[in-house]
Amino acid sequence: MVLAQLGGSISRAIQQMSNATIIDEKVLNECLNEITRALLQSDVQFKLVRDMQTNIKKIVNLDDLAAGHNKRRIIQQAIFNELCKMLDPGKPSFTLKKGKPSVIMFVGLQGSGKTTTCTKYAFYHQKKGWKPALVCADTFRAGAFDQLKQNATKAKIPFYGSYTESDPVRIAVEGVERFKKENCDLIIVDTSGRHKQEAALFEEMRQVSEATKPDLVIFVMDSSIGQAAFDQAQAFKQSISVGAVIVTKMDGHAKGGGALSAVAATKSPVIFIGTGEHMDEFEVFDVKPFVSRLLGMGDWSGFMDKIQEVVPMDQQPELLQKLSEGNFTLRIMYEQFQNILKMGPIGQVFSMLPGFSSELMPKGREKESQAKIKRYMTMMDSMTNEGKQKMLTELDSSNPKIMNESRIMRIARGSGRHVREVMEMLEEYKRLAKIWSKMKGLKIPKKGEMSALSRNMNAQHMTKVLPPQMLKQIGGVGGLQSLMKQMGSAKDMMGMFGGGDK
Numbered sequence: 152m153v154l155a156q157l158g159g160s161i162s163r164a165i166q167q168m169s170n171a172t173i174i175d176e177k178v179l180n181e182c183l184n185e186i187t188r189a190l191l192q193s194d195v196q197f198k199l200v201r202d203m204q205t206n207i208k209k210i211v212n213l214d215d216l217a218a219g220h221n222k223r224r225i226i227q228q229a230i231f232n233e234l235c236k237m238l239d240p241g242k243p244s245f246t247l248k249k250g251k252p253s254v255i256m257f258v259g260l261q262g263s264g265k266t267t268t269c270t271k272y273a274f275y276h277q278k279k280g281w282k283p284a285l286v287c288a289d290t291f292r293a294g295a296f297d298q299l300k301q302n303a304t305k306a307k308i309p310f311y312g313s314y315t316e317s318d319p320v321r322i323a324v325e326g327v328e329r330f331k332k333e334n335c336d337l338i339i340v341d342t343s344g345r346h347k348q349e350a351a352l353f354e355e356m357r358q359v360s361e362a363t364k365p366d367l368v369i370f371v372m373d374s375s376i377g378q379a380a381f382d383q384a385q386a387f388k389q390s391i392s393v394g395a396v397i398v399t400k401m402d403g404h405a406k407g408g409g410a411l412s413a414v415a416a417t418k419s420p421v422i423f424i425g426t427g428e429h430m431d432e433f434e435v436f437d438v439k440p441f442v443s444r445l446l447g448m449g450d451w452s453g454f455m456d457k458i459q460e461v462v463p464m465d466q467q468p469e470l471l472q473k474l475s476e477g478n479f480t481l482r483i484m485y486e487q488f489q490n491i492l493k494m495g496p497i498g499q500v501f502s503m504l505p506g507f508s509s510e511l512m513p514k515g516r517e518k519e520s521q522a523k524i525k526r527y528m529t530m531m532d533s534m535t536n537e538g539k540q541k542m543l544t545e546l547d548s549s550n551p552k553i554m555n556e557s558r559i560m561r562i563a564r565g566s567g568r569h570v571r572e573v574m575e576m577l578e579e580y581k582r583l584a585k586i587w588s589k590m591k592g593l594k595i596p597k598k599g600e601m602s603a604l605s606r607n608m609n610a611q612h613m614t615k616v617l618p619p620q621m622l623k624q625i626g627g628v629g630g631l632q633s634l635m636k637q638m639g640s641a642k643d644m645m646g647m648f649g650g651g652d653k
């Protein structure tokens with residue numbers, strides 16, 4: 152089961168449980184069994200899934216939950232927390248410091264995407280102001296140096312390697328020394344891979360590590376390896392002190408669950424995921440926003456970051472303002488579709504928007520999704536736009552009820568599409584509008600305020616930021632305080648509800 156489907160299955164299981172009139176042992180068990188099945192189908196290791204189920208049952212003791220407790224919320228929270236726990240080793244990876252040279256060594260099997268990932272990692276940091284450099288200590292695979300050289304040249308990153316030297320340790324040491332002298336603050340060493348875990352690979356890895364004394368060893372793992380992930384990660388961890396994991400090929404049809412849960416084997420965090428062959432198809436991996444997204448709750452903080460990258464500067468404040476007003480009109484949907492199409496493969500951005508996720512832009516089916524979006528836009532082009540002054544046009548109304556039969560028929564005729572298709576588009580709009588209505592009243596912090604807010608956040612601050620209906624749903628200030636206590640911090644909670652900052 153690919154991750155998008157996994158998220159869908161888990162949220163459906165929670166929804167079904169929520170729909171039950173009484174949540175008793177049987178309903179809870181059905182929900183947990185459904186989640187268990189979905190996780191196993193995504194290749195998450197059996198023991199982890201079983202532990203997770205036991206933990207949730209321990210936390211959610213239905214007998215102890217007196218009437219009045221919001222069982223649905225408590226169960227949902229327990230599921231959220233346990234999923235996070237599974238993906239979070241509880242300790243951060245090494246923190247890089249700008250201006251001070253750090254040596255980062257990449258290890259992994261052949262074909263895992265190591266060389267590609269080294270460049271993506273360098274490129275990502277270069278954009279953030281680091282001075283990276285790449286060293287190719289892969290003397291095993293013919294062509295490895297050429298590949299690194301090509302990638303590095305494209306990204307304008309200095310590189311070091313040799314066509315003649317066969318000793319990887321020597322190349323690694325020379326490269327690291329040279330770039331230290333050149334004041335590079337992020338020296339990345341790409342090492343050899345092998346087709347399978349074997350003694351020669353591990354020995355070479357140990358020697359390169361001994362000689363270059365890396366500050367961080369990053370283990371690169373292909374997400375499609377499924378259940379084998381745990382053993383592979385463990386084998387690497389036993390040979391070298393892995394400090395972080397990068398999971399590649401999370402695009403396409405990879406199940407991903409196995410590789411992601413490999414953190415349990417390495418006890419190191421997943422720090423990035425690779426989502427394509429291109430240099431910028433690389434995302435920071437943060438557990439809580441990821442789980443939020445997985446469960447269809449959106450990732451407000453990731454969205455805020457991304458929006459700054461992709462929505463034209465002058466349109467940003469307006470868009471955020473409109474969204475926070477809760478008036479999700481067809482025009483907003485139209486404009487967002489325009490942004491999606493204009494900016495190419497940015498399905499990942501919209502997967503951070505609550506509701507825009509997998510259903511509208513499934514990974515690997517971008518072409519189909521784009522065609523669908525274009526179809527929707529043609530239909531919207533036939534809607535009334537600039538009507539008489541002060542008269543609300545179809546595009547600007549946030550009331551779906553105005554779309555009566557005759558309007559629908561007119562739009563279908565005007566765009567040359569079936570009535571059925573117009574109705575499908577309106578259903579999509581209603582779905583998104585419903586999700587976005589929850590955002591009504593969300594106070595949009597000014598640029599720069601977000602981090603300060605999440606650092607100092609307490610229940611009092613939270614009440615100022617959360618939309619009133621959401622606050623009501625949580626049970627007012629009292630409910631919020633107890634929720635925050637259970638969740639650890641406001642930041643976590645903002646993540647859960649699709650809010651907050653990193």
Ligand SMILES: Nc1nc2c(ncn2[C@@H]2O[C@H](COP(=O)(O)OP(=O)(O)OP(=O)(O)O)[C@@H](O)[C@H]2O)c(=O)[nH]1
Nearest residue numbers: 261262263264265266267344399400425426427428
């Ligand atoms: N779709 C997709 N392909 C990827 C991703 N990362 C790497 N690849 C592709 O995977 C293939 C193998 O990547 P390499 O970077 O050559 O693998 P490697 O682990 O360095 O291989 P060795 O140097 O032989 O150990 C290449 O075709 C890459 O383009 C990713 O996130 N998504």
